Amino acid sequence: MPTDDPRxxxxxxxxxxxxxxxxxxxxxxxxxxxxxxxxxxxxxxMDARRATEEVTAGxxxxxxxLNSAGTTALVDRLERAGHVxxxxxxxxxxxxxxxxxxxxxxxGQAFFGPLIGRVTGLLDGYDERERAAIRGFxxxxxxxxxxxx
Amino acid sequence: MPTDDPRxxxxxxxxxxxxxxxxxxxxxxxxxxxxxxxxxxxxxxMDARRATEEVTAGxxxxxxxLNSAGTTALVDRLERAGHVxxxxxxxxxxxxxxxxxxxxxxxGQAFFGPLIGRVTGLLDGYDERERAAIRGFxxxxxxxxxxxx
DNA sequence: CGATATTATCTCGCTCGGCGAGAGAATAGC
DNA sequence: GCTATTCTCTCGCCGAGCGAGATAATATCG
Numbered sequence: 001m002p003t004d005d006p007r008x009x010x011x012x013x014x015x016x017x018x019x020x021x022x023x024x025x026x027x028x029x030x031x032x033x034x035x036x037x038x039x040x041x042x043x044x045x046m047d048a049r050r051a052t053e054e055v056t057a058g059x060x061x062x063x064x065x066l067n068s069a070g071t072t073a074l075v076d077r078l079e080r081a082g083h084v085x086x087x088x089x090x091x092x093x094x095x096x097x098x099x100x101x102x103x104x105x106x107x108g109q110a111f112f113g114p115l116i117g118r119v120t121g122l123l124d125g126y127d128e129r130e131r132a133a134i135r136g137f138x139x140x141x142x143x144x145x146x147x148x149x
Numbered sequence: 150m151p152t153d154d155p156r157x158x159x160x161x162x163x164x165x166x167x168x169x170x171x172x173x174x175x176x177x178x179x180x181x182x183x184x185x186x187x188x189x190x191x192x193x194x195m196d197a198r199r200a201t202e203e204v205t206a207g208x209x210x211x212x213x214x215l216n217s218a219g220t221t222a223l224v225d226r227l228e229r230a231g232h233v234x235x236x237x238x239x240x241x242x243x244x245x246x247x248x249x250x251x252x253x254x255x256x257g258q259a260f261f262g263p264l265i266g267r268v269t270g271l272l273d274g275y276d277e278r279e280r281a282a283i284r285g286f287x288x289x290x291x292x293x294x295x296x297x298x
Numbered sequence: 299c300g301a302t303a304t305t306a307t308c309t310c311g312c313t314c315g316g317c318g319a320g321a322g323a324a325t326a327g328c
Numbered sequence: 329g330c331t332a333t334t335c336t337c338t339c340g341c342c343g344a345g346c347g348a349g350a351t352a353a354t355a356t357c358g
Binding site: 005007008009010011013014015016017018020021022023024026027028043065111114115116118119120122123124125126129130131133134135136137138139140141142144145146148149 | 154156157158159160162163164165166167169170171172173175176177192214260263264265267268269271272273274275278279280282283284285286287288289290291293294295297298
């Protein structure tokens with residue numbers, strides 16, 4: 001077992017960073033009386049909002065790996081907390097479009113904004129070739145995780 | 150709101166990579182009849198093992214943010230599955246040292262080894278200056294997440 | 299156009315992870 | 329030695345998520 005492969009240091013750093021990012025999300029969740037799944041749901045919804053895509057209950061559940069019962073309970077929680085609205089689909093009235101409330105968006109930006117600012121600030125310390133390496137590495141990691149196992 | 154800051158692409162990639170890594174861990178959990186917390190616990194235990202540090206039940210629970218009741222239940226699950234042994238503390242017999250079973254270590258290596266291999270393989274595509282940038286960025290992200298909020 | 303299959307969500311009953319409170323057992327301090 | 333502290337465990341409970349199936353709206357086909 002070659003435990004002193006210097007490349008493993010980077011793997012360690014990668015995992016440490018993801019762990020710390022996860023803890024940061026958990027702090028956001030706990031501070032707002034939410035559960036990790038609720039935070040993940042809000043992220044999905046905000047991403048979709050930025051891309052001006054509608055997210056139905058079913059799509060949301062699929063994105064989070066929940067079944068329909070769990071998805072209903074999730075949207076119930078978010079709606080009860082005022083983070084989200086249920087809107088019946090215009091063309092297909094079986095569908096329920098889940099819309100994030102403006103306040104929830106601001107809440108998320110207020111919490112994650114500083115972290116995002118620090119990360120973008122980090123990037124200013126590198127030249128374009130280094131930044132390209134960072135982007136390429138992250139994309140490679142994403143693909144490796146998606147394709148492995 | 151400057152939504153087209155090019156540095157945000159890297160933030161997006163970072164999040165996409167962490168999401169995908171999380172899903173990969175979740176696959177390991179599900180495939181072995183475990184829960185996300187159990188996987189996190191095994192990672193803590195394996196890290197400690199590599200550093201030849203003893204992990205008591207209390208330390209494990211603290212690392213995962215569980216209270217004592219949840220920690221007991223967690224160790225019960227892991228012990229029942231054969232991934233872990235309870236060993237009474239030698240000097241302080243109130244303590245319970247949690248030791249990972251060799252089989253669990255091998256199980257983890259078999260699952261995460263390929264991914265680690267792919268990530269280290271990625272690094273070979275960069276020169277030392279680029280690799281240093283990647284390491285620096287990851288360390289910076291870890292610190293930013295740990296210190297923010 | 300009406301009967302049937304399909305799709306999207308919701309309801310019900312349940313399992314089980316995690317919490318709070320407090321008990322039990324061992325150690326440390328005076 | 330007696331008391332306070334520390335570490336783990338037990339008990340009862342809450343709530344997230346699942347499986348099965350109900351309900352309602354749409355699509356399909358004769």
